[in-house]
Amino acid sequence: MEFEWNKALLVFGFGMLFFGLRYVVMAGTAFLIFWKFLYNRLHHRWIQQDRVPEKKKILHEIKYSLLTMVIFGMVGIWIYFMKTQGWTQIYTDFHEYGWGYFLLSLVGIILLHDAYFYWTHRAMHHPKLFKHMHLTHHIPTNPSPWAAFAFHPYEAVVEAGIVPLAVLLFPLHTYTIVAFLFYMTFLNVLGHLGFEMFPKRFLDNVVLRYHNTTTHHNMHHRYFHCNYGLYFNWWDRWMGTNHVNYKERFDEVTNRDKEKQMQIG
Ligand SMILES: [Zn+2]
Ligand SMILES: [Zn+2]
Numbered sequence: 001m002e003f004e005w006n007k008a009l010l011v012f013g014f015g016m017l018f019f020g021l022r023y024v025v026m027a028g029t030a031f032l033i034f035w036k037f038l039y040n041r042l043h044h045r046w047i048q049q050d051r052v053p054e055k056k057k058i059l060h061e062i063k064y065s066l067l068t069m070v071i072f073g074m075v076g077i078w079i080y081f082m083k084t085q086g087w088t089q090i091y092t093d094f095h096e097y098g099w100g101y102f103l104l105s106l107v108g109i110i111l112l113h114d115a116y117f118y119w120t121h122r123a124m125h126h127p128k129l130f131k132h133m134h135l136t137h138h139i140p141t142n143p144s145p146w147a148a149f150a151f152h153p154y155e156a157v158v159e160a161g162i163v164p165l166a167v168l169l170f171p172l173h174t175y176t177i178v179a180f181l182f183y184m185t186f187l188n189v190l191g192h193l194g195f196e197m198f199p200k201r202f203l204d205n206v207v208l209r210y211h212n213t214t215t216h217h218n219m220h221h222r223y224f225h226c227n228y229g230l231y232f233n234w235w236d237r238w239m240g241t242n243h244v245n246y247k248e249r250f251d252e253v254t255n256r257d258k259e260k261q262m263q264i265g
Contacts, residue, residue: 001083030193047194113162114235190214191214
């Protein structure tokens with residue numbers, strides 16, 4: 001397979017459009033539902049009760065997220081280049097590995113991304129890297145769903161790196177990659193929702209508590225040096241980087257009395 005620039009540009013354009021639409025539709029839907037229509041009704045689940053929404057920073061979140069889509073499109077070209085060199089293990093025939101492998105590889109890329117995100121995120125919090133790579137994402141201390149991809153271009157390259165890495169390591173069907181990207185975006189938007197929609201006592205369950213909540217990432221934006229994980233809580237537990245009041249804050253948010261809150265409001 002030869003590398004052709006017209007095909008590369010097509011991949012770039014299609015990649016940008018796909019990532020851009022996915023972002024606008026998913027972040028936009030969450031924003032309209034929670035930040036517009038249900039804001040008053042769900043106010044008891046608004047995590048940072050002492051702060052109002054940072055609407056001034058939404059433009060910053062959207063601007064950098066759209067810039068990230070350009071970087072993601074460029075990484076699409078890089079994956080296409082890798083494919084022409086025979087470096088990737090992307091496959092398109094379902095029967096080659098079957099359904100079992102399809103699901104297993106989906107779990108595999110999610111677990112790989114969880115570790116990749118935790119460690120690259122922690123590295124970007126190093127004082128030498130933070131200002132140049134990760135500060136852009138931390139401008140909102142009470143982010144909206146639009147912040148999901150608000151990265152400095154350097155950070156966007158790191159974030160996009162998971163797909164080229166995964167296709168080097170193990171066979172992935174194109175649909176596995178697409179399913180992964182939707183799951184990742186969904187969890188990412190959820191982490192920046194501002195409202196805690198996970199049920200009461202979620203963190204009391206011995207299994208469920210290993211899944212992160214919106215409070216978890218919301219506290220990361222407020223306090224910076226804690227709660228680095230994306231999907232799961234094990235890396236933060238193993239490395240002792242959960243905020244000491246994480247569970248306490250989650251329980252406080254999910255146990256608020258809705259009626260009482262509405263009377264005060
Ligand atoms: Zn961070
Ligand atoms: Zn964030």
